[in-house]
Amino acid sequence: MSHVPTPTQTYDLSFARWVYGHVDGGDRLALCMQCGTCSGSCPLGPQMDFGPRKLFMMIRAGLKDQVLGSNTIWNCVSCYNCVVRCPRQVPVKHILQSLATVAVREGYPGARETDNARFAKAFWWSAAKYGRTDERLVTAKFYFSYGLSKGYRKSMANLAIAKGMVKARRMHLGLPHKCKNAGELKLILARAAEIEARHGDAS
Amino acid sequence: MTESTSRSRTILVVGGGISGITAAVEAAEAGHDVVLVERSPTLGGRVAQMNRYFPKLCHPTCGLEINYQRIKKSKRIKVFTMASVASVKGAPGGYAVTVRTRPRYVRPNCTACGDCGRAATTEVANPFNYGLDKVKAAHLPHPMAFPMRYVIDPAVAATAEGRAIEAACPVGAVNLDDAEGSFELEVGAVVWATGWRPYPADKLTAYRWSEMANVVTNVEMERLASPDGPTKGRIVRPSDGAVPKKVALIQCAGSRDLNHLAYCSRICCLASMKHAAYVREQIADAQVDVYYIDLRAHDKLESFVQRVKRDPQVRFVKSKPARIEAGAGDNPVVCGENTLTREVYAEPYDLVVLATGMQAATAEGEVPVFAPDLDDYGFIFPESGAIAAGVASGPLDVSMSVQSATAAALKAIRAVSA
Numbered sequence: 007m008s009h010v011p012t013p014t015q016t017y018d019l020s021f022a023r024w025v026y027g028h029v030d031g032g033d034r035l036a037l038c039m040q041c042g043t044c045s046g047s048c049p050l051g052p053q054m055d056f057g058p059r060k061l062f063m064m065i066r067a068g069l070k071d072q073v074l075g076s077n078t079i080w081n082c083v084s085c086y087n088c089v090v091r092c093p094r095q096v097p098v099k100h101i102l103q104s105l106a107t108v109a110v111r112e113g114y115p116g117a118r119e120t121d122n123a124r125f126a127k128a129f130w131w132s133a134a135k136y137g138r139t140d141e142r143l144v145t146a147k148f149y150f151s152y153g154l155s156k157g158y159r160k161s162m163a164n165l166a167i168a169k170g171m172v173k174a175r176r177m178h179l180g181l182p183h184k185c186k187n188a189g190e191l192k193l194i195l196a197r198a199a200e201i202e203a204r205h206g207d208a209s
Numbered sequence: 210m211t212e213s214t215s216r217s218r219t220i221l222v223v224g225g226g227i228s229g230i231t232a233a234v235e236a237a238e239a240g241h242d243v244v245l246v247e248r249s250p251t252l253g254g255r256v257a258q259m260n261r262y263f264p265k266l267c268h269p270t271c272g273l274e275i276n277y278q279r280i281k282k283s284k285r286i287k288v289f290t291m292a293s294v295a296s297v298k299g300a301p302g303g304y305a306v307t308v309r310t311r312p313r314y315v316r317p318n319c320t321a322c323g324d325c326g327r328a329a330t331t332e333v334a335n336p337f338n339y340g341l342d343k344v345k346a347a348h349l350p351h352p353m354a355f356p357m358r359y360v361i362d363p364a365v366a367a368t369a370e371g372r373a374i375e376a377a378c379p380v381g382a383v384n385l386d387d388a389e390g391s392f393e394l395e396v397g398a399v400v401w402a403t404g405w406r407p408y409p410a411d412k413l414t415a416y417r418w419s420e421m422a423n424v425v426t427n428v429e430m431e432r433l434a435s436p437d438g439p440t441k442g443r444i445v446r447p448s449d450g451a452v453p454k455k456v457a458l459i460q461c462a463g464s465r466d467l468n469h470l471a472y473c474s475r476i477c478c479l480a481s482m483k484h485a486a487y488v489r490e491q492i493a494d495a496q497v498d499v500y501y502i503d504l505r506a507h508d509k510l511e512s513f514v515q516r517v518k519r520d521p522q523v524r525f526v527k528s529k530p531a532r533i534e535a536g537a538g539d540n541p542v543v544c545g546e547n548t549l550t551r552e553v554y555a556e557p558y559d560l561v562v563l564a565t566g567m568q569a570a571t572a573e574g575e576v577p578v579f580a581p582d583l584d585d586y587g588f589i590f591p592e593s594g595a596i597a598a599g600v601a602s603g604p605l606d607v608s609m610s611v612q613s614a615t616a617a618a619l620k621a622i623r624a625v626s627a
């Protein structure tokens with residue numbers, strides 16, 4: 007009997023190559039030398055399941071489902087610590103956020119369920135509808151995305167903060183702020199969506 | 210080859226570190242006249258600033274002393290210290306060179322008795338110890354200086370203190386009228402042996418060397434460990450003089466980093482093995498953690514790494530630390546991700562040593578207009594036709610520098626013999 011193991015997986019670079027070519031900043035990903043500066047710099051590092059460094063190695067290893075299902079891509083808060091410190095000038099943050107978009111587009115379960123994804127959705131809803139973000143509406147939309155009773159509890163828990171913000175004139179009462187020509191904004195966004203869809207097809 | 214009206218067979222060597230000294234001695238012993246020009250008050254370069262040097266952990270005197278003897282014996286080598294090259298004109302076989310000199314205020318008849326130093330009261334930052342301590346305005350550059358001659362800081366030359374220093378010299382060697390000067394040379398070849406400087410640690414802002422006393426660089430560590438250093442060879446914390454029990458060595462501090470030096474400085478991994486050894490020899494219960502991306506022990510020196518690895522009190526952590534934070538009791542806290550375990554750590558230390566790399570001395574602002582072609586990092590480009598020895602050509606250790614210096618001597622001999 008031979009003691010030499012037979013690998014069960016072959017080395018498949020197709021996912022990695024797709025990421026290099028289609029993800030924002032992916033063209034520099036191959037330069038990553040696995041030093042750990044990014045994951046060590048990240049304020050959210052300890053909460054991330056993998057952290058950017060390991061995620062990048064997983065991309066190379068072809069672990070598509072684990073990568074796109076990971077919470078690392080959703081925990082990034084765009085602080086840019088990793089981007090300024092990476093010794094290979096890999097735009098870590100851009101790659102994570104772009105992968106998050108891919109995860110949503112590809113319908114990865116859980117991708118829409120993370121706090122960050124919910125918040126991003128609420129934020130975008132307000133920005134697209136009013137051309138502005140309305141603190142109250144964004145927060146409410148975010149809270150109630152968890153369901154009625156959970157949303158209610160979250161709102162009540164933060165009521166004191168909201169009152170304080172109103173007092174400090176950081177949150178307004180009354181009608182939502184709107185941009186001047188919401189109709190034109192809609193046209194711009196529709197055109198952008200068209201371009202994005204085309205981009206997605208090409209991917 | 211360009212026709213030149215006045216041809217010279219003299220070889221000029223710029224820089225008197227181990228490489229320049231070697232090139233000069235080799236060329237002279239092969240029968241050529243050599244002029245060796247050194248900017249600082251003494252030969253020896255950075256090697257003189259080491260505590261000991263690998264591979265055999267010898268004291269720098271072993272390498273330097275024998276070469277000083279060879280210089281003294283040779284009738285063909287002229288040494289100029291406190292001198293630098295102001296201009297070079299011409300082509301291989303015939304160069305006109307202008308050398309500019311700074312005043313030393315001390316004549317060759319100095320016996321290095323030290324009376325002038327005792328008469329001096331002003332203290333200046335000590336470049337030999339990278340500013341870790343101060344020296345008298347009249348001082349010997351270091352115990353292994355060549356020439357063995359005192360130097361007086363220009364700041365006191367024209368003062369009452371200067372006159373007191375002059376009066377103190379029993380052999381009348383002090384010359385307060387010494388001034389800047391220049392002279393012309395005709396040479397047939399120029400060997401550039403200008404070496405390196407430590408990459409400025411203040412640029413590594415996340416490691417906070419400028420703010421935190423107990424974060425030092427590897428060149429400072431060499432001085433802390435040296436018997437002729439600021440602590441007489443005792444490795445202690447700069448903040449309080451305490452003996453460090455937990456020491457971190459951080460590799461690639463500024464090397465292999467596109468934001469700093471893009472290249473691998475090649476010697477820092479082994480220099481850190483040396484530093485782990487220094488600490489463990491002096492402090493029996495000390496723990497040393499080496500943070501590395503990957504250890505690059507070049508050439509035949511892997512055995513040294515293996516020796517250090519056998520010490521259970523030296524731990525190797527595969528991680529490039531992300532940052533250093535200030536902890537309690539002036540302890541730097543090293544933060545990052547252990548890339549083998551994925552653990553995100555924040556580890557306090559008594560002392561942190563940054564393994565900063567070697568930057569070409571010709572980099573940044575000091576490149577003379579006549580300088581040979583330099584690569585992106587300030588090292589002399591080999592294809593440019595210029596002759597480079599040692600670290601002027603790229604990051605090398607002493608033995609590789611000496612090999613490159615011997616090769617440079619040969620190239621220079623060929624150029625003047627053509």
Ligand SMILES: Cc1cc2nc3c(=O)[nH]c(=O)nc-3n(C[C@H](O)[C@H](O)[C@H](O)COP(=O)(O)OP(=O)(O)OC[C@H]3O[C@@H](n4cnc5c(N)ncnc54)[C@H](O)[C@@H]3O)c2cc1C
Pocket residue numbers: 223224225226227228229246247248249252253254255256259261262263264292293294402403404405406427428431476477480483565566567570598599600601605606607608610
């Ligand atoms: C922390 C550390 C530890 C190290 N430890 C070791 C070790 O243990 N073993 C080992 O083999 N190597 C070691 N090295 C590497 C070693 O220091 C170099 O290989 C060596 O210094 C190279 O000598 P050099 O003569 O080329 O350059 P240098 O030592 O830099 O000498 C250059 C000389 O040229 C002079 N000069 C510069 N510019 C001019 C100018 N324009 N005009 C006139 N003169 C000029 C300088 O004043 C200097 O005297 C270490 C390096 C570091 C950073």
Ligand code: SF4
Pocket residue numbers: 037038039040041042043044045058059062088091092093094095096098
């Ligand atoms: S900091 Fe840059 S090189 Fe280092 S692991 Fe992260 S992406 Fe890779």
Ligand code: SF4
Pocket residue numbers: 044047048049050051058081082083084085086087088089098099102
């Ligand atoms: S930009 Fe994102 S991934 Fe990078 S350190 Fe900040 S939060 Fe972490």
